[in-house]
Amino acid sequence: MIYEVFRQERKGQAFAHAGSIEAPDAVFADAYAREQYGRRGESAALWVVPRDAVHEIENFADELQKNYHRVDGYPLKEKLGKARELAAEGANALSTDAG
């Protein structure tokens, strides 16, 4: 049986996938996970999950490319750049007037 192991590097941090192990049951899986992912002090905690318990979801429909629905939807970089350019132009215009 295959178990997926997730590793937390420091307390409070998110768990990240570390790798998988083969073990006959959950007790063996815990022992093997501890040996492979925890014995050098590299982990604060482990999650050991039977592979069958992991639901994989893929193929996300995004037909209309609705970027604004995404968390990273509004790229501000370009807008900020333009705003800075405008501001600089404005400042230059002011200094020219003063001269």
Place this chain on the structure above:
Amino acid sequence: MTEQVQKILEIADDELIVGWRNSEWTGIAPLLEEDVAFSSIAQNEIGHARALYELAARELGTTADELAFDRDPGEYRCSRLVQLRLVPDWARTIARHCLYEAADKERIGVLKESDDPDVAGLAAKIDREEAYHRMHAEMWSDRLAGEPRFTAGLEELRPLLEVRDEHVAEFADLWEEMTMVRRSVAGATW
């Protein structure tokens, strides 16, 4: 040599030799994950031997390396149980592992109560690692419970636990191999 130093040396010899024998499974254990786990246990045992030899060496005015590698085979006080070469018999290896870890728990428990804070401190440290060895031994013993080869192994090996005066024949080969590099350049500091 005080009784306590004698005892520490006895445990150190057991740990070194059981670590050596368990490490003979590196690369050939029944499954890869077990290979990693059992090799790690072997390495822990040798680490415990080193710490215990250092403690004894301080009392005896020598060094851990000299105690581990420069004595004659007859001077080692390790139990017959740990001397046996059991590769490739996994059932008997696990039988030895279970017998050894159970006995080791008892004596490390005694050392933890020592008046000498160095001894008690080291014993407590060792015991924290041994807890995982015991978990490993127990999970295997649960899994193999009732298996005739495992049961026969327990019966056969149990009486060897406290036999320390006479070594088994294959201990001579182990000693040859174990001290070979050390003897190859006498007096070298590595």
